[in-house]
Amino acid sequence: MAGRQTNRLRGHGLVDQGTTVSFRFDGQQLTGHPGDTLASALLANGIRLVGRSFKYHRPRGILTAGSEEPNALVELRQGARREPNTRATTIELYDGLEAASQNRWPSLKADLLSLNQLAAPLLGAGFYYKTFMWPAAFWEKLYEPMIRRAAGLGYPSKQADPDSYEKTNAFCDVLVIGAGPAGLSAALAAAKAGARVILCDEDFALGGRLLSERGDVDGESGAPGRRPRRPNSSPPDCRILRRTTVFGAYDGGVYAAVERVSDHLPVPPEHAPRQRLWRIVAKQAIVCAGAFERPIVFGDNDRPGVMLAGAVRTYVNRFGVAPGQNAVIFADNDAALRTATDLADAGLTVQAIVDPRPQGSAAAEQVAAGTGALYLRGVIEKVRGAHGVRVVGVRDNQGGTRTIKCDLLAISGGWNPALNLTTHLGGKPRWDDSRACLVPGDLPAGMRVAGAAVGEVSTEACLASGEAAGAGAARDCGFSPSAPSRPAPDRQIAPATPVWQVETGRGKAFVDSQNDVAVSDVKLAAREGFRVPDHVKRYTTLGMATDQGKTSNLNGAAILAEATGRYLGAVGSTTFRPPYTPVSIGALAGHHRGTDFRPTRLTPSHRWAEEQGAVFVEVGMWMRALMFPRPEESAQETVNREVANTRAHVGVCDVSTLGKIDVQGTDAAAFLDKVYINGFSKLAVGKARYGLMLREDGFAMDDGTTARLAEDHFYMTTTTANAVRVSQHLEFCQEVLWPELDVQTVSATEQWAQYAVAGPNARAVIAALLDSGQDISNDAFPYMACGTFKICGGVPARLFRLSFSGELAYEIGVPARYGDGLIRAIMDAGAAHGIAPYGTEALGVMRIEKGHAAGPELNGQTTAHDLGLGRMMSKKKDFVGRFLGEREALNEPARAALVGLKPLDPKVRVSAGAHLVPKGADAVAANDQGYVTSQAYSPELKSFVALAMLSNGPARHGEVLKVCDPLRGSETLAEVCSPHFVDPDGERLRV
């Protein structure tokens, strides 16, 4: 049975009362109207109890009407879309909405953990630091799980978020943050001057406080139901983003905003994201974020039905909802008197206006008289009503007390500018004595603040300050705004006489109601020496809840000031940091999740390999064929077959992922001499050479072969993993170290599809591809030769006689558009010669059999010496890493250097990652002499083999060591040997 909206004020407000939507709260079926928030709809249905607090599980209702809400947090939606801790005050009502209260068991009305309140004296600030220590082992086993279960608020979903997110970039002259009177007026002024403007507001309706207040603007009546005027006749270049919170200010005029594109709908429409992250680059920004009303702190001030006075007006005027039928107003400022007038005009009863100001207020007295309310000079000292206000107790100036029955207590302790964004870049707020609040201090370059965010109070002043800021920002962007249409507002305001808290004997007086931080906690912290706001925050958790203290920080500072006998302006404040309001992680990740986390690079033979049933593996951004299994084969069998076939006949492997860098220029050879430890200037045209690069600190960076295509033209290859890094390094060498050299480099990785064709039959296969009249006999095209050929009817190809496998081998490259065609042609040409493709796994086995260093050995911790390449280091020339590479510690024999390992039992795998200790020694650190880098089963040797880095390794061939892998519980004996297991003299590759 749907609720009846007993508290709806018919004919009031901006919601569409002609249309009804239904929703559920804690399973109860209720109704509301388009334009409602969940909070306004709950209030319309007479529901005041919405949640339970963090520590004491006290009943809590709705305090505010905005994103600063500390209490009314719910779990919105269900299943994979469940969103814990969502503020009822910002949830736009939609048909079918489902929400549930949180942090209660078994039910919201009867919550067992509310018993915590009984132990409150024990649970004061920081109590956990002083206890739960005995016995020591109980923390993880008992206390911590108990605390964890009790802590947290809502339940997260454990399923993947089903919605999508996106990011977008925007550029503007002037970014206006907040579309209240100041923001609208600023956007209008800037846009009229010709600036490109972006106007953002977190609300789904524009207008800010204009939506909540009655009054005249520019002679137009402010009757409820009036819609705010948009910037005049939609100016040419003003993009308006509703439901968009600018949550962070970053260096260089970068602002981050999140647009809740579909949160007001049950699920995002087709093709629409749930939320969109805006990266806005603005030359100028104007913060018109308004202000937060401040509660006054008194005993039991957290009861449902205690509400900020401005929020009361919002519910009445904007939403057409009566937050209560019988109200009491408790405020230290005249601005809050509008609440009494608005309530009375809506036909509701105002029982009393309680004025704590010592001097009282004639205006208040007058409003009281006009609304039929009592005017009482005094304070609220107690609030009764287990699940909502029923009675308040007033203590008057003379010490007399009385109780008043009411169901709504509207409170106001003044307003705090929402200056959060002004401090994200390190600006410190300034204390303003006359306004009794923090106002923006030093602003980052290109930022202005206007309206209530800078402490303005009246609508007129907000409009004027917005216009001035908008015009000023446009001027700073080089536009010529017209003279302001509004006179500068009178800045003479009556000094505020703030009342921060009411001293009460009984009843907890909450400063931060979500985190249950009471006045007593702040005082206890001060007593224990936590006297700066940051310490108080960290010790008591004041301001650390989901609202980040928007309604509590300053009250906390005031109480701290009083407790420590200091001037409030000297106490300081904690720092606001991004985000302004909480931002979903999904929005910040955008498109980049799942398989779209990072781009995927596919090789030219990818489609062909898929057709062959290849298994792929991620290698950096690339997908490479790991192996080409045949039916019924185990992985080991596949690899063994691929290796054996290559060594016996011929195999083909896509090596296009290797980094390829085109190096040209008259000084190209001299340049290579500087980046490699060995020389290249004497390399003949038509030849290739292996080279090793060091970092300047002398450790190995990368290796590869470089071919000389012409006197002034080289073609370098790098490892797949280091391709980008090497390119960057070469550019550094060119531009920073040796700008005098005539050398140009450019990546050619993507241009060339490159295949290794390896095995005794490789020459026959390559020859079959060559157009006629080209000779690749051993004499014409020996080991390490390179050249340009025509293949398959005129396709230009680069051919290199290089071998990573140790077999007679070629690498053949064609423009990548022929890559797919070439792999098919190679397979066709090789069919008669027993060709089979091999993947990176077999490639790895063959390079281990040959003792070639690869990623596991080139791990950034090894030197040329360690890799057995120390002799390649030229003594005669300058090169990167030469000087520091000669340091003794990088060359001493005791360093771990590359060796081979053969297990004594050939059938036992030698674990990669295992450590080496002397045979018979214990597996402890003192005996650690090295580690296994790579391992494989060698079909040729019919034995497992491994490469390892071993202290003084090259001198220890023949020694038997213990290979310890305690992590996997294995120990093996293995013999140290040369890393060149197969064809150590390299005869095969020269045939």
Place this chain on the structure above:
Amino acid sequence: MRYSIASLVANALTGNRNWKPVWREPEPKPAYDVVIVGGGGHGLATAHYLAKEHGITNVAVIDKSYLGSGNVGRNTTIVRSNYLLPENEPFYEWSMKLWEGLEQDLNYNTMVSQRGVLNVFHSDGQRDAFVRRGNAMLLHGADAQLLDREQVRTLVPFIDFDNARFPVRGGLLQPRGGTVRHDAVIWGYARSADTLGVDIIQNCAATGFRIENGRILGVETERGFIGAKTVALSVAGSSGRVAQMAGLRLPVESHALQAFVTEGIKPLLDTVITFGAGHFYCSQSDKGGLVFGGDIEGYNSYAQRGNLPAVEDVAEGGMALMPAIGRLRILRSWAGLLDMSMDGSPIMDHTPVEGLYFNGGWCYGGFKATPAAGWCFAHLIATGQPHPHATAYRFDRFGTGRVIDEKGVGAQPNLH
């Protein structure tokens, strides 16, 4: 006042009106035996162990702001000893052991929570590197376990196993790793050091050093000169600018690292988890928020804040690993300043100025090192000799080439 259940109850009965300040606020004396510059975790731990282990109590700890205003209050609270290199592992394992006994040592609940630190891996190469590290840990007497994919799934069922760009293939788990309540570490050490006689002086920035004939005579501060024959710097993040006052150039750059916390939620993640295909690490605090971080900003900075690219990078890593967190909201971000050293490992040593000691260059590892750094720095100050667990953390290693480069990226601080 010793903390116990009895004291808690007794104070509750008297309205909690009799608790005493956790530390005194003394005026600085004209001179001390030792002045420690930097009231962070390391500085206060050093003071605690100087007093407790070496009987040196005429000590002042000075800080330019409030205690714990630097990195000790800005990190992601992770403690672990899962290091690869023999120069590092014994040190961090000693730190782990000190964490394990810290609450009893300090009589302060620092909430050491040994919930396990899980590093997931995504390739065979990465697995082999993790195995090498795990074995190094075991050889040094630490704990480590290699998990396969299914064991990872049991531990963290909601990470992306089905649709990942870089599928999770397993993980290296250190069960004894975990988290510690960072602020409690500060307050616990401060309280203990104070009780042992150490003067803790907040809002007292060092403005210079008085050095004569290559010997330190004391520290100039905002509150006047404080004499000391031994001055110990423990100001990671600001090491560059403090060392400059003593005329020293360091193998250190200052970099900002952002961290993040979500709104509090009921228990989701029971371990510390790190992503292997991007830089993202995460745990859930006892209060319920997911606490996480990623890469440093990448450029020298003395601003305690970061920029948007790092935020997005962390969020992308988080979503790639745990797509269930998409609807959880980041509540707050902040940044600390890291001493990024040239080889990624710390420095704890004499300086060329006699009597001036340096402790810094902690990179990402400062918080987890807190107890051992205090222990070993106190040893160095008290005995003049490096502690056996910290013998490698010397300045001269950059000259000799005995660098300690866990990641193998060379003299490029922002890559460590």
Place this chain on the structure above:
Amino acid sequence: MRITCPYCGERALDEFTYRGDATVKRPDSLDENTAEAWVDYVYLRDNPAGPHKELWHHGAGCHAWLEVTRDTVTHEILDVAFARKGC
């Protein structure tokens, strides 16, 4: 943070990678008496709080190495020039 590349114009921070202090000078590796200078060049840094001349690579843009003068406290960019002079 946004950096105005002298070639590409103003770009987002994530297009650039940072290398560090631009004021250090590479010694002559063939001069054996440069040990201290080499340690200085590769390892020691002024690391100032304030203006800092540093190298950035515009890797996602024109691939130029840049000398950026930037305040390490405020992150304000004071100057950007090509590292290769005469560009």
Place this chain on the structure above:
Amino acid sequence: MSSLKSMSALHGIVSPGRYGKQDGEPGVVASERRDIGLATIAARKGHEADLTAAVKAAYGAVLPSGPGSAVGPGVRFIGIGPGQWFAVSETLANEALADDLAERLKGLASVADHSSGRAIIRLEGPEVRAVLAKGLALDLDPRVFGDGAAATSTIGHMGALLWRDGEAYDIALFRSVGGSFWGWLRSAAAAFGLEVVTTS
């Protein structure tokens, strides 16, 4: 005639048709420019002026000094860095462009062929800027990024060279990321409707 089949970068990845929102005019129209010549030119040290003159003489275009285009008969030169240009030609197809440039600019510039190394995607339509904004952090406002303007940047973590040709935007991407780019484009343009057409 070669027996090897030539395949464009997006061959088999993208098929012509309508994607995303199905009704109404498509917000974006995408096509792949195939078989065009692509090459980089880098000035040899000390020959910058000679190079400019040689290009002017041979191709009728004055090399731009910044990130913009100069168009000669059949060939466009786009500035991609100091002393570096990216040449695009439909008349000198595939490898022919680099061959031609290498011959005519011998000794003045280092030339490298990229005709196979890049996918060239042309995007047009009323929402093209809104779609690109989802991945590209560049101000494409026509007042800022006019006809012929060019920029090297990234789109969704993928390196991209973008230039404006009339109302169309051409994007050069690494060939290997063609599939990832297509995935990104499809998702970014879905809300507006994406029409993929073939060219030539």
